[in-house]
Amino acid sequence: xxxxxxxxxxxxxxxxxxxxxxxxxxxxxxxxxxxxxxxxxxxxxxxxxxxxxxxxxxxxxxxxxxxxxxxxxxxxxxxxxxxxxxxxxxxxxxxxxxxxxxxxxxxxxxxxxxxxxxxxxxxxxxxxxxxxxxxxxxxxxxxxxxxxxxxxxxxxxxxxxxxxxxxxxxxxxxxxxxxxxxxxxxxxxxxxxxxxxxxxxxxxxxxxxxxxxxxxxxxxxxxxxxxxxxxxxxxxxxxxxxxxxxxxxxxxxxxxxxxxxxxxxxxxxxxxxxxxxxxxxxxxxxxxxxxxxxxxxxxxxxxxxxxxxxxxxxxxxxxxxxxxxxxxxxxxxxxxxxxxxxxxxxxxxxxxxxxxxxxxxxxxxxxxxxxxxxxxxxxxxxxxxxxxxxxxxxxxxxxxxxxxxxxxxxxxxxxxxxxxxxxxxxxxxxxxxxxxxxxxxxxxxxxxxxxxxxxxxxxxxxxxxxxxxxxxxxxxxxxxxxxxxxxxxxxxxxxxxxxxxxxxxxxxxxxxxxxxxxxxxxxxxxxxxxxxxxxxxxxxxxxxxxxxxxxxxxxxxxxxxxxxxxxxxxxxxxxxxxxxxxxxxxxxxxxxxxxxxxxxxxxxxxxxxxxxxxxxxxxxxxxxxxxxxxxxxxxxxxxxxxxxxxxxxxxxxxxxxxxxxxxxxxxxxxxxxxxxxxxx
Amino acid sequence: xxxxxxxxxxxxxxxxxxxxxxxxxxxxxxxxxxxxxxxxxxxxxxxxxxxxxxxxxxxxxxxx
Numbered sequence: 001x002x003x004x005x006x007x008x009x010x011x012x013x014x015x016x017x018x019x020x021x022x023x024x025x026x027x028x029x030x031x032x033x034x035x036x037x038x039x040x041x042x043x044x045x046x047x048x049x050x051x052x053x054x055x056x057x058x059x060x061x062x063x064x065x066x067x068x069x070x071x072x073x074x075x076x077x078x079x080x081x082x083x084x085x086x087x088x089x090x091x092x093x094x095x096x097x098x099x100x101x102x103x104x105x106x107x108x109x110x111x112x113x114x115x116x117x118x119x120x121x122x123x124x125x126x127x128x129x130x131x132x133x134x135x136x137x138x139x140x141x142x143x144x145x146x147x148x149x150x151x152x153x154x155x156x157x158x159x160x161x162x163x164x165x166x167x168x169x170x171x172x173x174x175x176x177x178x179x180x181x182x183x184x185x186x187x188x189x190x191x192x193x194x195x196x197x198x199x200x201x202x203x204x205x206x207x208x209x210x211x212x213x214x215x216x217x218x219x220x221x222x223x224x225x226x227x228x229x230x231x232x233x234x235x236x237x238x239x240x241x242x243x244x245x246x247x248x249x250x251x252x253x254x255x256x257x258x259x260x261x262x263x264x265x266x267x268x269x270x271x272x273x274x275x276x277x278x279x280x281x282x283x284x285x286x287x288x289x290x291x292x293x294x295x296x297x298x299x300x301x302x303x304x305x306x307x308x309x310x311x312x313x314x315x316x317x318x319x320x321x322x323x324x325x326x327x328x329x330x331x332x333x334x335x336x337x338x339x340x341x342x343x344x345x346x347x348x349x350x351x352x353x354x355x356x357x358x359x360x361x362x363x364x365x366x367x368x369x370x371x372x373x374x375x376x377x378x379x380x381x382x383x384x385x386x387x388x389x390x391x392x393x394x395x396x397x398x399x400x401x402x403x404x405x406x407x408x409x410x411x412x413x414x415x416x417x418x419x420x421x422x423x424x425x426x427x428x429x430x431x432x433x434x435x436x437x438x439x440x441x442x443x444x445x446x447x448x449x450x451x452x453x454x455x456x457x458x459x460x461x462x463x464x465x466x467x468x469x470x471x472x473x474x475x476x477x478x479x480x481x482x483x484x485x486x487x488x489x490x491x492x493x494x495x496x497x498x499x500x501x502x503x504x505x506x507x508x509x510x511x512x513x514x515x516x517x518x519x520x521x522x523x524x525x526x527x528x529x530x531x532x533x534x535x536x537x538x539x540x541x542x543x544x545x546x547x548x549x550x551x552x553x554x555x556x557x558x559x560x561x562x563x564x565x566x567x568x569x570x571x572x573x574x575x576x577x578x579x580x581x582x583x584x585x586x587x588x589x590x591x592x593x594x595x596x597x598x599x600x601x602x603x604x605x606x607x608x609x610x611x612x613x614x615x616x617x618x619x620x621x622x623x624x625x626x627x628x629x630x631x632x633x634x635x636x637x638x639x640x641x642x643x644x645x646x647x648x649x650x651x652x653x654x655x656x657x658x659x660x661x662x663x664x665x666x667x668x669x670x671x672x673x674x675x676x677x678x679x680x
Numbered sequence: 681x682x683x684x685x686x687x688x689x690x691x692x693x694x695x696x697x698x699x700x701x702x703x704x705x706x707x708x709x710x711x712x713x714x715x716x717x718x719x720x721x722x723x724x725x726x727x728x729x730x731x732x733x734x735x736x737x738x739x740x741x742x743x744x
Contacts, residue, residue, distance in 0.1 A: 072712070073709040074732065269729075273737065280701075337744050341741070345741055486738060486739070
C-alpha cells in the first residue's frame with residue numbers, strides 16, 4: 001500500500017516537472033510548480049533523508065542526546081521535536097530566501113526553480129541535517145570548533161574568518177534592501193520607524209509588566225504593527241506629515257547605520273529580543289498565509305521559463321546563468337549560514353537522535369518552499385513591470401520614458417501609464433528602479449493576497465509586506481552586528497586582554513563601532529552607486545554564504561571518511577564539489593571578466609578611464625574615486641573568500657588521504673555512547 | 681460536547697504556541713532547579729528571563 005502511494009507521488013511529480021519543461025505557452029499556472037515541488041520534497045524527505053539517517057549517519061534512537069545528559073534547564077533542554085522544528089525553522093528563515101529568487105527571476109522562472117528544488121533536496125537539507133547530527137553527537141559544538149577538532153586549526157580559523165566576512169556583507173546588502181524599500185516612500189518609512197518604539201514597548205512589557213510572557217506580548221506587538229501599517233497609510237495622505245518621512249537614499253543609509261550601532265550596544269531585552277519575537281510571529285504567520293493564498297489563487301506565471309538574460313546581459317545583475325543563478329539563490333537551495341544555527345542552539349534541544357531528520361532536513365524543506373513562493377511572487381508580475389521595478393537607472397536609463405523604452409525593446413512591453421497606475425495602487429510615488437527585490441516581492445505578495453482574499457486593499461498589503469521584510473532585516477542587522485562584535489572581541493582579546501571582556505563597555509562600543517563601520521561602508525557605497533549596489537553586493541554575499549556551506553560540507557565529509565564511511569562520503573562530497581565549482585567560477589568571473597557589468601576590476605578600470613577622460617556626469621564624478629576603490633576592494637575580497645574555501649578543502653583532503661593511507665589523524669571528537677552525565 | 685472539544689482544542693493550540701515561544705521555559709527551569717539544586721533558591725521569573733535573553737543573543741541565533 002505504502003509503495004503504491006509513493007509510486008503515485010513519484011509519477012505525479014515526474015508528470016508535473018515534465019509538464020513545466022515541455023510547456024510552450026504564454027503563461028503557465030503556478031499550480032504546476034507547486035505540485036512538482038511538493039512531490040520532490042516529499043520524495044526527498046521520505047527516502048533520501050531516511051536513507052542518510054539509517055545508513056550513513058547510523059542514527060541511534062537509544063543513545064542519550066546532550067539535551068538529556070547535560071540538561072541544565074536553560075540551553076540544554078530536551079524539547080518536543082515539533083517545537084525544536086519551529087525554533088530551528090524560525091532561526092534559519094530570514095529575508096534571504098525571499099530576495100534571492102526574486103533577483104534570479106531575471107533568468108526566467110525555470111532555472112531558479114530547478115536549482116531551489118535540486119539544491120535543497122541534495123545539498124542544503126543534507127548539509128543542515130548532517131551538521132545538526134554531528135553537532136548533537138559532540139555536545140552541541142559549533143561548526144568552527146568541529147572544524148578545529150576534526151580537521152585541524154586551519155579549518156577552524158577559516159570558518160571564523162568566513163563567518164565574519166559573510167556577516168559584514170550580509171548586513172550591508174540587507175541594509176541596502178531596506179533603504180531601497182524606504183526611499184521616497186513616506187508610508188514605508190513611517191511604518192518601519194514605528195516598529196522601533198513598538199519593539200521597545202514590548203521589551204518593557206516583557207521586563208517590567210509581565211516578565212517573560214512572550215506569547216501575549218507578541219500578540220499585542222503584532223496588533224500594534226498592523227495598526228502602524230494602516231496608520232502609515234493615513235500619514236501618507238497628509239500633506240505636511242508625509243514630507244517628514246520622505247527621504248533620499250543617503251540619509252536613510254545613515255539612519256540604518258546609526259540605528260544598527262545603537263541597537264547593538266543597547267541591552268538585548270530592550271530592542272533586539274522583543275523585535276525578534278515580533279518578526280518570528282510575522283514571519284511564520286505571513287509564510288503560512290502566503291502558502292494558503294498561493295494555492296487558493298493559483299496565479300499564472302507570466303515570466304517566460306527562460307529569458308535571453310542567461311547570456312550574461314541581465315539588467316538586475318550581470319553574469320551568465322552558470323554560475324550566477326547558483327550564487328544568487330543561496331538561501332532556499334543551500335545556505336552555509338544554516339550550519340551555524342544547526343551547530344549552535346538547536347542540537348542542545350534535540351531530545352532524540354531520530355529527530356534530526358525532521359528538524360534538520362524538514363526545516364530546510366520548508367525554507368526551500370518559501371523560496372519557491374518568492375519565485376512565484378516575482379514571476380506572476382508582467383515581466384516588463386518586474387524589470388522596471390528591479391533595474392537600476394544606470395542600466396535602463398534615469399527617466400521613466402527611457403526605462404520603459406529600454407525594457408520594451410528587450411521584448412517585455414511596459415508603459416509609463418501602467419507603472420504609474422501600479423504605483424498608485426500600491427500607495428507609492430513611483431516603482432521605477434526600486435532595486436533590491438523587496439518592493440517587487442511586496443508587489444507580488446500584495447497581488448497574491450489581494451487576489452486570494454478578494455480584497456481591494458492592495459496598498460495596505462504592499463506596505464504590510466514591506467514592513468514584514470523590514471522587521472526581520474533589522475533583526476538580522478543587529479543580531480549580526482552583535483555576533484560580529486563577539487568574534488572581534490574574541491580575536492582582539494588575544495592582543496589585549498580587556499578588549500576580550502564581552503561586558504566591558506568601552507570594548508563593546510569600540511568593537512560594535514568597528515563592525516558597524518565595516519558593513520556601513522559597503523552599505524553607503526551601495527547607495528551612492530548608480531548601478532544600484534545590489535549588482536555588486538548580492539553576488540559577494542552569495543559567494544560568502546556558499547563558502548560557509550563549503551566549509552561545513554568539508555567538515556562533514558572529513559568526519560565521514562575518518563569514520564571509515566568512504567563509500568558514503570559522496571553524500572556530502574558531491575554537494576561540496578558543486579559548491580566549490582560554482583563559487584570558484586563565480587569568483588573568477590567577478591575578478592577577471594572584461595565585462596564591466598561582471599568583473600570588479602574591469603568596472604574599476606572603465607570608471608577610471610571615463611573619469612580621466614572627463615566623460616562622467618558631475619554627480620558620478622564626485623563619487624567615482626570611492627566606487628573605483630570599492631570595486632578593487634571587492635575583487636580582493638572575492639579572491640580571499642575563494643582562497644579560504646580551497647585551504648579548507650585541501651586540509652580535508654589531506655586528512656582523508658592520511659585516513660586512506662592509515663596514517664595518524666586527529667582523534668574523533670564524538671562523545672562516547674556511554675558517556676555519563678557530569679556530576680551536578 | 682462539541683464546544684467542550686473546541687475548547688480543549690483551543691487550549692491545546694494555545695499551549696503549543698506557548699511552548700513554541702518558550703513561555704514554558706521558566707517552569708522547566710524551576711522543575712530542573714528543584715530537582716538538581718534544591719539547596720539554593722531559584723532565580724525569579726524576571727531574572728531568569730533577562731539572563732536567558734543575554735545568553736541567547738550571545739551567539740548566532742538568527743540567519744539570513
